[in-house]
Each structure stands twice: as C-alpha cells, then as structure tokens.
Amino acid sequence: MYGEFDLSIPETLQEAVAALSSSGKRAVPLSGGTNVLLDIRSQKLAPDLLVGLGSVAGLRGISVGDGRMTLGGQTTISDLLASAEIADKAPALLQAARVFAGQMVRNAATVAGNIACGSPAADLVPPLLSLDAEVDLTGKDGTRRVALADFYTGYKTDQRKPDELITAVSWPEPAAGTFGSFYKLARRHGDAITVNGVAVSITLQDGRCTRARIALGSVGPVPMRARKAEALLEGQALTQDKIAAAASAAAAECSPIDDVRATGAYRRQMVGVLVARLVNMAIQPKDQEN
C-alpha cells in the first residue's frame, strides 16, 4: 500500500526545482507516474514529497529548429506517435513508441520518465542513443547538457543530481541518406518487457557508410552503444562480410544476463541476428524499407 507523502504541483520550472531542493525531504519527480506509483505501492520507493511535473509550462512538445530536434521532457509516448516530424526524421523512435506498453500507459508515460527510470529495457533509450541524443538537466544552478551515452553510470544510476530535472532531450537532425530503425524482441508487441532492443542509425553517402550507430537495450546493466561494431562499418561499403563482422562484434561487446525472460546466451545470439537484419535494411532500395 501507499505510505504517506506530500504532493507538490508546481506551475513553473523554477518552482519545480525549488520543491525538489526542499531541505530535509526526500523529494522525487513525478511525470506520468507509470513507474513511480508502482514503486511506491511496492515499497521500493518511500518519498517524503512527490513533485508532479504535469502542470509545469513549457516542458511538453516536439520541435525542430537550428538543425536540431528537441523533445520536452514531459512529451508522452502518444505525442511521439502523433508527430509527423518524428515519423519523418526519427523513425526508430516512432517504432519504439509503436511497441511501447498499451494505449493508457502511452498517454501518461513520458520521455523524461523513460530516460530517468534507468531501466536497461527502457525502449526509447536505444533509438535516442542511435541519434546521438543529449539530455538537458535543469537544477537551481541552471541547465547543463550531457550526452545520453554518458548519462548512465551503472545499473539504475546516472549523472542527475537530486535537485535536477530532465527538461529536454535533443539531437542533431540526421543527414540526408540516414536510415534509422528499432526492433524490440519481446513476447508480444506492446505490454511486454523487452528481451532485446536494437536501434541502428546508418548514413550512406556515395555507397559508403559515413556514420554508424548501433545501440542495444536489455543486454547489459545500462542501454549501450556497440562502438566496436560501429567502427567496423564506418568508412566502409556495407558488404555482407562487413555486416556479419559488425553483428558478431556487437554480440561480443554486450553483457546480457539470464533472467525470467531469456537466457544471456539467447540474448547475445539475437543481438547478432538483429544487428545484421537492421543494417541490411539500411542498404535495401528505399521502396523495400520497413
């Protein structure tokens, strides 16, 4: 059952940060609540104060400008699904949103909550890693920007200070000729925890790969980039030999564990299969994509 806690509903970012910094209180940000409320009910979390962010102005929305795409932290999964910009310029994120939970959770669950929950299986994180996303952290001393690839410091730990909020996540608009995709391996489409999540972003110019990003979820303590695999593709014409080598490298550099959903050995094998499959999609003629 729920213990006792106070609830603050700030209307400005300044008020939200001030509430989080309340001295002597264990203050916890609350976005959609699809993780927080479950954690309180199961007594994993016992806050003194919940700081609800749903009424804070200016934290929700998708924008494109100055060569960057930006998601406000309070943007929901349903917002991603409804966005023409996401469909056009970040298809891997759209694919992650399509297999995320069920409709009720999608309406509440936010981008900031997904990043901050720190789960290795958080479905938005591999696509965001593949886009070179950066996270804006706002606290009483202002806003700092950190690369999502450096944000997590270990299993469910990260660089966020207790008085900071994730206010936005942004990334450079992908270059022309960039293919992006995400695949969630799970028991069902939606409402199932990811066994393996793989996102790729591949830029091809004049028949060569000029930029490769391969990001993996649920195969280590934190979502990760497969940097050795990426290095095997960059600068290369993507032949089947090169793709197979990158797929093997990705499988070798992750560190999956056995759990109730799958064995580590199966997960590692499927990383190789899925990386090869998604990179191959990048080299298909356009009308065969997806």
Ligand SMILES: Cc1cc2nc3c(=O)[nH]c(=O)nc-3n(C[C@H](O)[C@H](O)[C@H](O)COP(=O)(O)OP(=O)(O)OC[C@H]3O[C@@H](n4cnc5c(N)ncnc54)[C@H](O)[C@@H]3O)c2cc1C
């Ligand atoms: C039935 C069900 C199905 C689900 N399916 C999926 C799924 O398919 N894929 C998936 O990835 N997840 C899934 N989840 C998990 C959850 O819905 C997501 O992780 C979601 O994105 C969390 O967002 P939220 O806004 O609800 O976060 P909350 O529950 O509000 O918060 C989550 C964590 O983030 C912190 N936090 C929230 N906002 C901020 C902020 N702005 N700055 C700093 N910290 C913040 C909170 O303090 C808390 O620690 C599912 C959950 C349920 C209950």
